[in-house]
Amino acid sequence: MRRKASLVLLGFAVFFTALSPLLRWYAFPRLAKIPPSEYQVAVLEAKNATLLDYNQMKDVTVPEVNIVQTLRGNVAAAQQVKKETGRDVVVWDALSYIADSHGAMVSEIPERYVFDAHSQAPVHAAGENVDGDPVRRQGIEFKWPFLTRKRDYYYFDAQTRTSAPIHYRGTRTFHGLKVYYFEQTVPWTKVPLPKKMPLGVTPAVVTAAGMERWYTTKRMFWVDPTTGAPVNGEEVHQEEMRFIGHPEKPPLIAFAGDVRMRPDYVDSTVKLVKSQRQLVLALTSYLPWGFLGLGAALLTTSLVLEARSRRPGASSSADSAEPAPEPVPA
Amino acid sequence: MRALTAAAIGLAAALALVLTITAIGVPAGRTSPKPLLTTVPRHP
Numbered sequence: 361m362r363r364k365a366s367l368v369l370l371g372f373a374v375f376f377t378a379l380s381p382l383l384r385w386y387a388f389p390r391l392a393k394i395p396p397s398e399y400q401v402a403v404l405e406a407k408n409a410t411l412l413d414y415n416q417m418k419d420v421t422v423p424e425v426n427i428v429q430t431l432r433g434n435v436a437a438a439q440q441v442k443k444e445t446g447r448d449v450v451v452w453d454a455l456s457y458i459a460d461s462h463g464a465m466v467s468e469i470p471e472r473y474v475f476d477a478h479s480q481a482p483v484h485a486a487g488e489n490v491d492g493d494p495v496r497r498q499g500i501e502f503k504w505p506f507l508t509r510k511r512d513y514y515y516f517d518a519q520t521r522t523s524a525p526i527h528y529r530g531t532r533t534f535h536g537l538k539v540y541y542f543e544q545t546v547p548w549t550k551v552p553l554p555k556k557m558p559l560g561v562t563p564a565v566v567t568a569a570g571m572e573r574w575y576t577t578k579r580m581f582w583v584d585p586t587t588g589a590p591v592n593g594e595e596v597h598q599e600e601m602r603f604i605g606h607p608e609k610p611p612l613i614a615f616a617g618d619v620r621m622r623p624d625y626v627d628s629t630v631k632l633v634k635s636q637r638q639l640v641l642a643l644t645s646y647l648p649w650g651f652l653g654l655g656a657a658l659l660t661t662s663l664v665l666e667a668r669s670r671r672p673g674a675s676s677s678a679d680s681a682e683p684a685p686e687p688v689p690a
Numbered sequence: 691m692r693a694l695t696a697a698a699i700g701l702a703a704a705l706a707l708v709l710t711i712t713a714i715g716v717p718a719g720r721t722s723p724k725p726l727l728t729t730v731p732r733h734p
Contacts, residue, residue, distance in 0.1 A: 367696040374700030382708040390712040397719030403731055430726040435718050455726035463730055470726070624733055 362669040369662035377655030384648040392506050392640055393477035394450045396438040402429045403625050404593065406617030411460060412601065414559050419613035425466065427619060428457045431502065434472075441474060441485045448477040449485070452502070456518070458615075466615070467554040471518055473501055480505040480588065482516075490518045491555050498523040504581075504588035506640060508540055515544055519551045519575050532582060534591055535630045539582040548576045571601045573614060586637040586644075591630050595619040 409425040412418075437451040452473045458466040471490040474483045475497075482488075482497040489495060499514025515526035526544035533539070553563035553573050566573070575598065582592040599614035621629075 367692055370693055371696040371700040371703075374697040375704045378701050378704035379708065382704060387708050387712050391716060393716055395716065395719055397721060399722035399724055401727055401731065426730040428727045428730055432722055432724070432726060433719075435721045439718065453726065455728075457726075457728050459730050465728070468728065622733075 362665045366662045366665035366669065369658050369665065373655045373658035373662055375655075376651040376658065380648040380652040380655065383643055383651070388643045389478050392643060393448060394433075394503070396433045396435050396450050396477065398431065398433040398450070398452075400431045401625075402593075402629070403427070403622040404429065404595075404619045405622050406597070406619045409617030410613045410615065411466060412612055412614045414557070414561055417612065419616075423461045425461070425615070425617055425619075426459045426463075426622075428455075428459065430455050430457075437472075437474075437487065441483060444485065445483060447483060449474055449483045450477045451485075451487075454502075465556070465558060467558075468556045469518065469554055471495075473497065475500075478506065490521055491552070493521065493552065495521050503590065504542075504583050504585075506586070506588050507644065508583055508585040508588045510540060513542070515542075515579070517544075517546055517577075517579075519577075520546060520549045521552075526579065526581070534582045535626070537584055537591060537630065537634065539591060540585050542581045542583060544579045546575070546577045546579070548574050551575045566601070570604050570606070571612075572604050573599060574602050574611070575599045584633045584637060586640050587633055589629070589633045589636070591633050592626055593621050 404427040406425045406427075407423070409422055410419050411422050411425060413420045431452045431454045434451040434453050437453075438449050441447075441449045441451060452475075453470070454473060455468060455470045457468045460466055469491045472487050474485045474488050475481060476483055480500050480503060482499070482501075484496055488497065495516075497516045499516055501516040501518070504513065510528050510531070512525040512527045514523045516523045524544060524546065526542045529541045529543045531538060532541045551573055553566055555563065557566075577598070578596040580594045581590045583590050596618050598616045600611040601614050602611040603609040
């Protein structure tokens with residue numbers, strides 16, 4: 361009986377011990393993925409910001425400017441890209457809608473971002489664009505990879521349409537979460553004008569008026585390293601309209617403000633991330649270590665039972681297939 | 691020999707379980723019918 365039990369325990373010991381690395385190194389990269397149907401909204405606000413009044417062509421201070429950022433996973437497009445590339449991808453159709461304190465549109469920039477559902481690496485497919493301009497992203501945007509590391513990443517800037525390093529600047533505690541803080545400064549760069557601006561102003565009109573748009577920003581993210589999701593973001597953002605060929609003319613400020621995530625969206629993001637990180641931790645830590653421990657315990661029990669069954673005079677002799685022969689008188 | 695068989699069965703079961711779970715994968719779902727917002731959501 362002990363012999364059989366030790367064999368069954370050995371089988372389970374191997375089962376759980378094998379599951380440990382299989383879950384961590386095989387299942388995790390295949391199961392931990394951004395759902396292709398993800399839909400998320402984030403609202404950021406800049407208090408006492410400066411905006412360009414296109415009626416008067418002068419900059420004015422307004423009580424607040426809101427940036428509504430919507431990300432919507434396009435499932436049909438993701439399946440199409442998977443057919444073409446063989447990779448599990450997510451296609452995000454995003455819109456950054458900027459509104460003044462009355463809710464009127466200041467500008468809106470749509471973009472399509474295609475990336476690997478697990479590694480977050482960009483995947484280049486038809487339709488990848490920012491404001492209708494085809495782009496070829498390098499690095500990440502919006503989100504960091506699962507199990508974010510303490511290192512710099514390349515981050516795509518939608519205004520300049522280029523990527524540059526975003527630097528790891530240390531570990532912080534944010535709303536009870538241990539997060540990695542990243543920072544990137546984009547120096548003053550000439551950038552394209554948004555295709556949609558107030559009062560029907562078009563890029564051609566602005567260019568005809570002899571102006572071009574320049575931009576700089578200091579971008580900050582607080583990222584949960586387990587899920588790679590930013591739980592907070594901030595940008596010290598400045599945009600100017602400069603007069604082409606007239607450096608002596610003072611530029612017009614198109615937008616200047618300290619853009620921060622609205623507190624209610626910080627709270628909801630933190631809540632979402634706290635629940636999602638448990639799933640990631642289950643696959644990368646809780647289950648692998650738990651199964652390894654269970655496997656070791658079962659193996660130990662199996663060996664103990666086996667040793668006892670081999671001890672002389674052990675009751676396990678009852679397990680023997682054939683009973684001992686009856687003594688025969690000489 | 692029986693110990694080897696038991697270990698092989700355990701290993702095969704673990705492989706089969708993980709391969710099945712990963713083959714099933716994560717459901718793709720459907721594209722959300724919600725729009726890309728052009729209004730500022732109110733404070734809750």
